[in-house]
Amino acid sequence: MVTTIPHWLLKQAELNPEETAIEMDDGITLSYQELHKESLRYAAYFEKSGVKKGDHVAVLSSNRIEMPVVIHSLSYIGAVIVLLNTRLTAKELTFQLQDAEITLMVTEPDFNSVAGEAAHRAGLSQDKIVEYQEIQPEEVRPTYMQTEINLGDLFTIMYTSGTTGNPKGVQLTYGNHWASAVSSALNLGLSPFEKWLVCLPMFHVSGFSALIKNVVYGMPIFLMQRFEEKAVIKAIRQTGVTMLSAVSVMLQRMIGELGGEQLPHHFRGVLLGGGPAPKPLLEKAKEKKIPAFQTYGMTETASQIVTLNPKDALRKLGSAGKPLSTASLKIDAAVGEVGEIIVKGPMVTTGYFKREEATEEVMSEDGWLATGDLGYLDEEGFLFVVDRRKDLIISGGENIYPAEIESVLAGMEGVREAGVTGIKDENWGQVPVAFIVADTNGAIREEDVLQFCNSELAKYKCPKEIHFVDQLPRNASNKLMRRELLCLRKVDGDKG
Amino acid sequence: MVTTIPHWLLKQAELNPEETAIEMDDGITLSYQELHKESLRYAAYFEKSGVKKGDHVAVLSSNRIEMPVVIHSLSYIGAVIVLLNTRLTAKELTFQLQDAEITLMVTEPDFNSVAGEAAHRAGLSQDKIVEYQEIQPEEVRPTYMQTEINLGDLFTIMYTSGTTGNPKGVQLTYGNHWASAVSSALNLGLSPFEKWLVCLPMFHVSGFSALIKNVVYGMPIFLMQRFEEKAVIKAIRQTGVTMLSAVSVMLQRMIGELGGEQLPHHFRGVLLGGGPAPKPLLEKAKEKKIPAFQTYGMTETASQIVTLNPKDALRKLGSAGKPLSTASLKIDAAVGEVGEIIVKGPMVTTGYFKREEATEEVMSEDGWLATGDLGYLDEEGFLFVVDRRKDLIISGGENIYPAEIESVLAGMEGVREAGVTGIKDENWGQVPVAFIVADTNGAIREEDVLQFCNSELAKYKCPKEIHFVDQLPRNASNKLMRRELLCLRKVDGDKG
Numbered sequence: 001m002v003t004t005i006p007h008w009l010l011k012q013a014e015l016n017p018e019e020t021a022i023e024m025d026d027g028i029t030l031s032y033q034e035l036h037k038e039s040l041r042y043a044a045y046f047e048k049s050g051v052k053k054g055d056h057v058a059v060l061s062s063n064r065i066e067m068p069v070v071i072h073s074l075s076y077i078g079a080v081i082v083l084l085n086t087r088l089t090a091k092e093l094t095f096q097l098q099d100a101e102i103t104l105m106v107t108e109p110d111f112n113s114v115a116g117e118a119a120h121r122a123g124l125s126q127d128k129i130v131e132y133q134e135i136q137p138e139e140v141r142p143t144y145m146q147t148e149i150n151l152g153d154l155f156t157i158m159y160t161s162g163t164t165g166n167p168k169g170v171q172l173t174y175g176n177h178w179a180s181a182v183s184s185a186l187n188l189g190l191s192p193f194e195k196w197l198v199c200l201p202m203f204h205v206s207g208f209s210a211l212i213k214n215v216v217y218g219m220p221i222f223l224m225q226r227f228e229e230k231a232v233i234k235a236i237r238q239t240g241v242t243m244l245s246a247v248s249v250m251l252q253r254m255i256g257e258l259g260g261e262q263l264p265h266h267f268r269g270v271l272l273g274g275g276p277a278p279k280p281l282l283e284k285a286k287e288k289k290i291p292a293f294q295t296y297g298m299t300e301t302a303s304q305i306v307t308l309n310p311k312d313a314l315r316k317l318g319s320a321g322k323p324l325s326t327a328s329l330k331i332d333a334a335v336g337e338v339g340e341i342i343v344k345g346p347m348v349t350t351g352y353f354k355r356e357e358a359t360e361e362v363m364s365e366d367g368w369l370a371t372g373d374l375g376y377l378d379e380e381g382f383l384f385v386v387d388r389r390k391d392l393i394i395s396g397g398e399n400i401y402p403a404e405i406e407s408v409l410a411g412m413e414g415v416r417e418a419g420v421t422g423i424k425d426e427n428w429g430q431v432p433v434a435f436i437v438a439d440t441n442g443a444i445r446e447e448d449v450l451q452f453c454n455s456e457l458a459k460y461k462c463p464k465e466i467h468f469v470d471q472l473p474r475n476a477s478n479k480l481m482r483r484e485l486l487c488l489r490k491v492d493g494d495k496g
Numbered sequence: 497m498v499t500t501i502p503h504w505l506l507k508q509a510e511l512n513p514e515e516t517a518i519e520m521d522d523g524i525t526l527s528y529q530e531l532h533k534e535s536l537r538y539a540a541y542f543e544k545s546g547v548k549k550g551d552h553v554a555v556l557s558s559n560r561i562e563m564p565v566v567i568h569s570l571s572y573i574g575a576v577i578v579l580l581n582t583r584l585t586a587k588e589l590t591f592q593l594q595d596a597e598i599t600l601m602v603t604e605p606d607f608n609s610v611a612g613e614a615a616h617r618a619g620l621s622q623d624k625i626v627e628y629q630e631i632q633p634e635e636v637r638p639t640y641m642q643t644e645i646n647l648g649d650l651f652t653i654m655y656t657s658g659t660t661g662n663p664k665g666v667q668l669t670y671g672n673h674w675a676s677a678v679s680s681a682l683n684l685g686l687s688p689f690e691k692w693l694v695c696l697p698m699f700h701v702s703g704f705s706a707l708i709k710n711v712v713y714g715m716p717i718f719l720m721q722r723f724e725e726k727a728v729i730k731a732i733r734q735t736g737v738t739m740l741s742a743v744s745v746m747l748q749r750m751i752g753e754l755g756g757e758q759l760p761h762h763f764r765g766v767l768l769g770g771g772p773a774p775k776p777l778l779e780k781a782k783e784k785k786i787p788a789f790q791t792y793g794m795t796e797t798a799s800q801i802v803t804l805n806p807k808d809a810l811r812k813l814g815s816a817g818k819p820l821s822t823a824s825l826k827i828d829a830a831v832g833e834v835g836e837i838i839v840k841g842p843m844v845t846t847g848y849f850k851r852e853e854a855t856e857e858v859m860s861e862d863g864w865l866a867t868g869d870l871g872y873l874d875e876e877g878f879l880f881v882v883d884r885r886k887d888l889i890i891s892g893g894e895n896i897y898p899a900e901i902e903s904v905l906a907g908m909e910g911v912r913e914a915g916v917t918g919i920k921d922e923n924w925g926q927v928p929v930a931f932i933v934a935d936t937n938g939a940i941r942e943e944d945v946l947q948f949c950n951s952e953l954a955k956y957k958c959p960k961e962i963h964f965v966d967q968l969p970r971n972a973s974n975k976l977m978r979r980e981l982l983c984l985r986k987v988d989g990d991k992g
Contacts, residue, residue, distance in 0.1 A: 003499075003842070004842075004863075005821075005822045005841070005842065006819075006821070006822070006823070006824050008821070011821050012821075014818065014877055015805070015818055015821065148824075182678050182682070185681060185682065185686065186678070186681065186686070186712070186713060186714075189685075189686045189687055189688050190681065190682070190685045190686050191685055191687060192685050192806070192807070216682070216821070217682060218682075218821070309511070310688065311688070322510065322511055323502075325501075325502070325504070325507050325508075325511065325712070325714070326501045326502070327502070328502050328644075345501070346499070346501065367500075381510055
C-alpha cells in the first residue's frame with residue numbers, strides 16, 4: 001500500500017503557482033509559488049543551521065506570515081515541529097522545551113525575553129534560538145528535501161494541559177492532518193471559491209488545521225494576527241471569505257457588532273468549536289442568518305472529528321453533529337444516556353510523546369480514544385456534548401453540567417458571558433457557582449439572576465453564588481478556562 | 497497509523513439515511529438507508545450460500561440496480577469482487593473465471609447461456625451461478641460483517657487485455673478506490689448539489705469509480721443501462737445531473753443531438769476519458785459552452801490520475817491536465833520530448849493477480865507504474881497524451897500517432913468518426929490507413945479526404961488507404977479499439 005503523497009506545498013506550487021495562497025490582514029500576500037520558494041530558501045537556511053530530518057524544532061510565534069513559511073520549510077527537510085503557546089510563562093516553556101527534546105527554537109522578537117529565559121533554563125544555548133529577523137534565507141535548495149510526504153511520519157507535537165500533572169505532547173502525523181483536511185472537505189463540500197479566515201492562533205490545532213487545508217485543497221486563507229470582531233466582519237465583507245473557525249465568544253461578539261446588519265451571501269458559515277455553544281447564541285445566529293456549524297474535536301483528533309452538516313444545522317441546533325465520514329464514535333453508556341465520548345479515525349493521534357502510560361490510559365490497541373468528554377446521542381445518532389468530564393459538578397449525587405447552566409445564563413437579558421464551576425460544600429459535596437460579565441447597557445442584580453435561574457433550572461442546578469466580573473479567563477483560542485474561575489471568586493470575595 | 501475507515505455505505509446510511517443514493521433511468525430510486533438495508537439482506541444470502549471473507553466472486557452484469565447492491569453486499573462480507581465484461585465470449589470468460597479463482601458467479605438472466613457455458617468449461621458447478629432473480633435476500637444480518645474497511649484490503653479485480661498473451665487481472669484495494677474518489681473531489685471540488693450520471697458500464701473502472709464516489713461523498717448518481725444521447729441530455733435537463741463521465745464519441749453524439757441548443761447551467765461538465773480527444777471536438781464543445789475536462793487514467797490507476805482542472809479547461813485545450821494532488825507523474829524522455837508516461841500515487845494498483853513477472857515489468861519497487869502510454873509535458877507541466885505506445889506506427893523511421901491523424905480527420909466536414917491504424921509496408925515498414933464513418937448528411941469521397949490530409953498533415957502521416965465503414969469497433973465503454981480496425985479492412989477489400 002502506497003502511503004506517500006507528493007509534498008503538499010510543492011504540489012500546490014505545481015498545480016496553482018500563481019494563485020493566492022496566503023493573504024495577511026496587513027496587505028502581504030503570497031502565491032503558492034512564492035510560499036514554496038520562500039519555504040525552500042528557509043529550508044536551506046535551517047539545514048545550514050544544522051537541522052536534520054527527525055530533529056524537533058520549536059516554533060513560538062503569533063500569526064505572522066513567517067510562521068507558515070517556517071512550518072513548511074521545516075517540513076521540507078523532515079523536522080518535527082513543536083508548536084508552543086505564546087501565552088506560556090518561561091517556566092512552562094522550559095518544561096516543554098525539555099520534554100519535547102528541542103534542538104532549535106524559532107521565535108519572533110516579541111517573545112525574545114521569555115524565550116531566552118526558557119532556553120537558558122532548559123539548557124539550550126542561546127545560538128539555538130533563532131528570531132525571524134535573524135533568518136538568512138539561502139538562495140540554494142537544501143541538499144536534502146522531502147519531495148514526498150510519508151503519511152505515517154510524525155509532523156507536529158502540540159501540548160495539552162491535563163487537570164493534574166504535566167502537559168502532554170500530542171503527536172500528530174502527516175496522515176492525521178491530511179485525513180482531517182480531507183474528511184472536512186467531504187463533510188462541508190469544497191467550492192472553487194472557498195477562502196478560510198484564520199484568526200485563531202496557528203499554534204493551536206484549530207488554527208493550524210486551516211494551514212493544512214490551505215495546501216491540501218489549494219484554497220487561499222486570510223490570516224489575522226488575532227480575533228477582533230470589526231476586522232473579521234470587514235474581511236468577510238471585502239475579501240470574499242467563505243468560512244471561519246471560531247469559538248462561541250467570538251461569534252457572540254460578531255453578532256453584537258453586526259447589530260441590525262447581515263453578512264454577505266458568499267459567506268458560508270462559522271465552524272464553531274471549543275466546547276458546546278450556548279443555545280441562545282445559536283438561536284441568535286439563526287436569526288441573523290449566520291450559519292453556525294457546531295463541531296467537536298481536540299488536539300488529539302487534529303481538530304474537528306464530529307461536525308454538524310450544513311443541511312442539519314438548523315434542525316439540530318445544539319448538536320455537534322455526526323462523526324466525519326472517516327471517523328467513528330461511541331458513547332460509553334446505554335443508548336440515550338450521558339457517557340464518555342470515545343472516537344476513532346485516521347485523524348486520531350498515535351499517542352503522547354514519551355508517555356506510554358498516559359497514552360495507554362486513553363487509547364485502546366485498535367485505535368479508540370477515550371476523550372474525557374461527556375455526551376449522548378439522540379435517536380438519529382446526533383452527538384450532544386454536555387461537558388468535559390473533569391468539569392462535571394456532582395452535587396448530592398446529581399450530575400450538574402456547567403455548560404447547561406452557562407447556556408441558560410447566556411440567554412438572560414443583560415448577561416454578556418457566563419462561566420460556571422463547582423465549589424466544595426459540606427452538605428452536598430459540591431455546588432455550582434456562576435461568574436457573569438454583565439452587558440454594558442444595563443445594570444443587572446444578583447437577585448434577578450437567582451430568580452431567573454430558579455425559573456429555568458432545577459433547584460440543585462441553581463448557582464449558589466453569583467459573581468460579577470469584568471472578564472472571564474480564556475485561553476489563546478478564546479476558550480473558557482473553567483479551572484481558573486475560582487481565582488476570580490477569591491478576588492471578588494476580597495472586594496466584598 | 498490507522499488505515500481503517502468505517503464501511504462507506506454503512507456510514508452514508510448513518511449520515512444521510514433519507515437522501516437519494518441511486519436513481520435509475522427506469523424510475524427506481526434507493527436512499528442510502530435502503531441501499532444499505534438491501535445490501536445487508538443480500539450479504540446474509542451470500543453468506544448462507546457459502547461466501548466467506550477473501551473469496552473471489554465474479555459479477556457479470558449490465559448497469560442494473562442489482563449490481564451496486566451485489567457489490568456492496570459482497571463488500572460487507574469481505575469478498576473480493578471480480579468484474580466481468582458482458583461482451584466477452586464464453587471462451588474469454590472461462591479464462592477469467594479460472595485465472596481469478598472464482599468460487600461463485602453472480603449474473604443476470606440475459607447472460608444465462610454464456611455464463612453457463614463459461615462456468616461449465618471453467619469447472620464451476622451450475623449451482624455456483626446465481627442469477628439476480630434467484631437471490632433470496634435474508635431478513636437477518638450476516639453473522640460476519642465488515643463494519644470497517646481496511647484500506648489495504650483487496651477489493652476488486654478487473655481484467656485488461658494486453659496486445660499479446662492473456663488478459664491480466666488488475667488488483668485494486670479499497671485504499672486505491674478511496675484515494676481515487678478523494679483526489680477527484682480535491683481537484684474538481686464538491687458542491688452540495690453534485691449528481692453524477694453513470695452511463696459507462698460499471699464493470700469498467702470508469703463506471704465503477706462513480707459507484708465509489710456515490711458512497712464516499714454521499715452524492716447521488718443517476719444510473720443508465722447504456723449511453724444514448726437523447727436520454728442523457730434529457731436526464732441532465734430534468735434530474736439535476738451536474739457531471740458526466742464519457743468518452744469522445746459520446747460527447748460528439750451529444751453535441752450533434754443538441755443542435756443549436758445548450759445544456760442547463762447546473763451542468764458542470766463532462767469528464768472526458770478513454771484516450772486523447774480530437775481537438776476539433778473539444779473546440780465544438782467549447783462553442784456549445786459544454787465544459788469538457790480531459791482526463792487520463794486506466795484500470796491500473798482506479799480511473800483518472802491526471803485531469804484538466806476546470807479553470808484551465810479552455811486555456812489548455814487538448815491537454816489531459818496535471819496529476820491529481822496525491823499523484824506524481826514523470827515522462828521517460830527529455831523535457832518537452834515524447835516519452836512513456838510513468839505515474840505514482842495511492843490510487844495505483846498493487847499489481848496483477850498472480851502475475852509477478854508482468855507486475856515487475858511495469859512497476860518499480862517504490863510504486864511507479866510505467867503506463868505504456870506516450871505523452872509529453874508542456875513548459876507549464878501540463879500533460880499531453882499522444883497515444884498508446886502499442887498503437888504507435890513507425891514509418892520510415894518516423895513516429896506516427898494515430899490519434900493525431902484521427903483528430904485531423906474528425907475536423908473535416910462530412911466526417912463523423914475516424915479510426916487510424918498501421919499496416920505493413922514493403923518500403924516504409926508501416927504506413928497509416930484510415931477508417932471513416934461519414935456523416936449522413938452528405939457524400940464524401942476518398943480523394944477529398946486524401947486532399948484534406950495532404951493539406952493538413954506531413955506527407956508521411958497521410959493515410960495510404962481510406963475505408964468508409966458503417967461504424968468503428970468500440971469496446972463496452974465506447975472506446976475505439978484500433979486493433980480491430982484491420983478486420984474492417986479485410987471486409988472492405990472483399991467487397992471492392
